[in-house]
Each structure stands twice: as C-alpha cells, then as structure tokens.
Amino acid sequence: MSPFIRSRARLPATLEIEVLDEYGEPRRQAIAAERALTVYLNKREIVTLMTLGADPEALVVGYLRNQGLLARREDLEAVFVDWEVESAAVVTRHLPEDLEERLGRRTVTTGCGQGTVFGRLLEAVPTQTLPDTPLRQSVLYGLLENLGAYNETYKSAGAVHGCALCHQAEVLDFVEDVGRHNAVDTLAGHQWLGEARSARADIFYTTGRLTSEMVLKVAQMGIGILVSRSGVTQKGVELAERFGVLLIARAKGRHFQAIHAARRLELDAMPPRRPGDRRG
Structure with a gap:
C-alpha cells in the first residue's frame, strides 16, 4: 500500500447530559453523539454524513469505496477531517469517468437517518465470486x-x-x-x-x-x-x-x-x- 496523509480527528462517541428520572430526581446520563460531517472528494462536495465521530477518516474512505467513487486503495493520497468546519477532504489520483452521472442519480435507502447510494449500484452484478464458506x-x-x-x-x-x-x-x-x-x-x-x-x-x-x-x-x-x-x-x-x-x-x-x-x-x-x- 502506498503512503498517504491522514488526520486522526477522533471525538468521543458519547457525551453526558442531565435528565430527570421517573422520580423527578436529576441524574447524569450518557447519550450518543451525533455530528454532521460534509465529505469532499477532490474539492467536490459529495454528501453530509451524520456520525458519532469516533473514527471519521475510516468512515469517509469506506463510504466512498462502497459508493464506487474510490476504485483502488492505491489511488488515495490524503484524507483530512476538520471538526471546526465539520468537513472531511479526500484526495485521490483518479476519479470515476462517470462521476457526474453517478452523483446525479441518487437512491434514498432504508438506512437509519436515510442512507444514500449513487448511480446504479442496486442494479450491480457481481464483480467477484464470493466464497461459499459453510x-x-x-x-x-x-x-x-x-x-x-x-x-x-x-x-x-x-x-x-x-x-x-x-x-x-x-x-x-x-x-x-x-x-x-x-x-x-x-x-x-x-x-x-x-x-x-x-x-x-x-x-x-x-x-x-x-x-x-x-x-x-x-x-x-x-x-x-x-x-x-x-x-x-x-x-x-x-x-x-x-x-x-x-x-x-x-x-x-x-x-x-x-x-x-x-x-x-x-x-x-x-x-x-x-x-x-x-x-x-
């Protein structure tokens, strides 16, 4: 694998707030964090993800990989997350030739908080034979x-x-x-x-x-x-x-x-x- 630049901008997955219980007594309660992170690929805005923020670099790389917007690990040059501006910048050597077509066709999925897939991924045919592991x-x-x-x-x-x-x-x-x-x-x-x-x-x-x-x-x-x-x-x-x-x-x-x-x-x-x- 070729080297690339990576930030490590992890944030705590939970934070505490004060709640009242069923007896009217105050207590501290941990709740899940939810943070907006806008993803840019070679300066092109792709999507805003809602996330805990516990491992944002892996999240955005995996997202772009699973959307077919990053084809090869070797193409990655940098991934940098800046929570002050709630953005993640990903730099790659190669973009898909049909990037505009992919971004123009979105399907809102049943994922929690509504997921999105780009292009015709749901019509995809297998590109590799999966192991038929028992x-x-x-x-x-x-x-x-x-x-x-x-x-x-x-x-x-x-x-x-x-x-x-x-x-x-x-x-x-x-x-x-x-x-x-x-x-x-x-x-x-x-x-x-x-x-x-x-x-x-x-x-x-x-x-x-x-x-x-x-x-x-x-x-x-x-x-x-x-x-x-x-x-x-x-x-x-x-x-x-x-x-x-x-x-x-x-x-x-x-x-x-x-x-x-x-x-x-x-x-x-x-x-x-x-x-x-x-x-x-």
Whole structure:
C-alpha cells in the first residue's frame, strides 16, 4: 500500500447530559453523539454524513469505496477531517469517468437517518465470486455469545447500531455509529487503511436490518455470510441471491432464520424443541 496523509480527528462517541428520572430526581446520563460531517472528494462536495465521530477518516474512505467513487486503495493520497468546519477532504489520483452521472442519480435507502447510494449500484452484478464458506450452527451460536462483550456505546447510551468483521466465532473488528450504513462503511475503511485483521473475515455481523444496501456493501467487501439480530427485506433477499450471500436473520439466543442456506448451513447444534413450538 502506498503512503498517504491522514488526520486522526477522533471525538468521543458519547457525551453526558442531565435528565430527570421517573422520580423527578436529576441524574447524569450518557447519550450518543451525533455530528454532521460534509465529505469532499477532490474539492467536490459529495454528501453530509451524520456520525458519532469516533473514527471519521475510516468512515469517509469506506463510504466512498462502497459508493464506487474510490476504485483502488492505491489511488488515495490524503484524507483530512476538520471538526471546526465539520468537513472531511479526500484526495485521490483518479476519479470515476462517470462521476457526474453517478452523483446525479441518487437512491434514498432504508438506512437509519436515510442512507444514500449513487448511480446504479442496486442494479450491480457481481464483480467477484464470493466464497461459499459453510457455516456451522455451533459456530453461529459461539459468535453471538462473543458479540455480547461489545456494544459499549449502545450499553451506555443506546441509539446506535453496531457492525463487526468476524472469522467464524471470533470478532476481528467492531464498530458502532448512529446508522448501520456508517458502521459498515467504517469497517470497509478499516480494510483499506490496514487497521483490521480483515484478511481472515468470512462473516459480517450487523445489529440492523438486512436491506439491499447492507447486502451490497458486504458483497463489495468480499464476504459471503451476513448475520443480523434483525429482519430482512425483499430487495435484500434478491440481492443476496444475486451475489451469493448467505443471510442469517433474527439471530438472537438460539433462534435464527437462514436464507439461501442450501448446502452451506450445517445444523450441528439444534436446540431441543419445546412443547407447543410450531414446525415449518
């Protein structure tokens, strides 16, 4: 990887305010930060992101990567965040030839706080073959247990989503932000910035819904298993089939719903049925 200039403008993910509890007594309460950050690519304003501000450089690099506005890590020359003017400047050696067309066509997604994808990303076809890594039920349960040690911002303040790069039951990198699309973009940025042990990642975990945006971004990161404690959307299912992504939805405790799981899910730890459980 070629060297580039980078700021390290991290801010605390939470701050404290005074609230009144149900007894009318004042107390201090941690809340999630929410800061505006306008992204410029070679001096061209691209978008304003709402974020915790905990790792802004990785967020903007991952965002531009996942939008197809940065094609190669080697093209990056600089990323600099200045919170005084709430801006992030990214410099690259090459811009997409169809930049204007991409920026002119925006789709507002179902991401928290409304995400946006540029161009025809939702119509994209796979540019790489994703690994058809099998998943053992016991490994899934182990991963869900290990993830319980994370979510620090959520535990203290709530109002955030978390995403993780994982290798089987091991959590390699975990990020929280005010929207799930911010968290996945930050992890994509970590991959390019060399801050995650991402080469071994074969599972992506998110606390948010499995939407088309989430499936698309995970597929672009080269990961073929996507796990969530939440549900799935129709377009998410369609894109997962197109890209070859195994979806694990509503994964809580010993319960989950596997989609596109044929020949990839090994049921080696089936819990006992309880009286009255419905089949099918």
